[in-house]
Amino acid sequence: MVLTVHHLHMSQSERVPWLCEELGIDYELKLYDRSPVMAPPEYKALHAQGTAPVIQDGDLTLAESGAILEYIAHRHGGARLFLPPSHPAYAQFLYWWHFGNATLMPTTARVVAVRAGGGDDPIAKVMEDRFARQLKLLDERLKTNEWLAGEEFTAADVMIVFPLTTWRHWSGMSWAGYDGILGYLQRIGKREAYRRAMAKADPGMELLLGPDPPKSDRTKDLVHKKSS
């Protein structure tokens, strides 16, 4: 066993054990509690970026979800879950692979922040418009395709599920009315590798595969309401 996966509870590092389970790769999982909201000092000390996920592979310490998934799949998983340039769905795969972390996650974070702040400035409207466009685009894609890239489950799916599920413990988002997203989350929940990874990474945590957000919104611990 060469690969160590450092998982911060209820964070986007859940993607890494999930990818390893999908690929059948052996890994050692180290778990870290939040203290109380953000990563604890020993997690921040792992990599200068200071955020989850982080892995170690021999002498290498690597951060950044996209880099880690791509590295593990190509160095240890025979490049499975990444479509090659010759594949007919290559462009679609690339679009959704990058969309998760470079577009949907940042927009969701901005929308959470502007809603917490009262949402009364011009930036709030821009962000809400972008978020609505992105959710509609994602929802329509998932109404007519089993997985993001089309017929094949890929790393793009592993990337996008966190903001649609676990992050809702913080973001409080509801997917009511987004039938494409909801059907997709049911398909995700049936994957044995996903269930196996989540049971190891966050035992006992509700998986949030349905439309409703959790009853308590943990973001309130961190963000002061600026207006009522």
Place this chain on the structure above:
Amino acid sequence: MVLTVHHLHMSQSERVPWLCEELGIDYELKLYDRSPVMAPPEYKALHAQGTAPVIQDGDLTLAESGAILEYIAHRHGGARLFLPPSHPAYAQFLYWWHFGNATLMPTTARVVAVRAGGGDDPIAKVMEDRFARQLKLLDERLKTNEWLAGEEFTAADVMIVFPLTTWRHWSGMSWAGYDGILGYLQRIGKREAYRRAMAKADPGMELLLGPDPPKSDRTKDLVHKKSS
């Protein structure tokens, strides 16, 4: 000529003509003015995501910087500017390739927003801390390496330059004291492909390769100050 690059002035779509110039790929460049701050309706109509960049390649319309650069390099550029899994600097390349759009850009956007809002909540401190960590990490990398992946100029460099240069017309960031970043921007500015692309994409625009931000901050047009 099969490739059409839709460039929104003073935006991250500058990466696409730059990549094409580095690869020596023929492309048709279509230019769009902002109206007055955001993308005009005809740009938003190109792709449901509604943001720059967008390209067309035959029947394909593709958005998302990461997807576009990876697609063009692999389908039209012989995979140049992307290091293969066998390369000794593969992990470093992947880290910086994803860091630009999934970490540095979103953090910069959050910091711009919290500063405009007065920066008085707990999220502001978290974001400022993350931003300082990311700039330090980037600065140290560039003090000891010519390019982000090491000795070879790669797509990771094409990805990261926009938030370090053109975005400063909006973000107003200064790199005073970040000697690694400043040396790097001088090296970028000497690349003929970069200068050729910028002259075509944003003729007459100041390139902001030095430490100081521009005198007027265009973000002020969009973000209301919440406190003085």
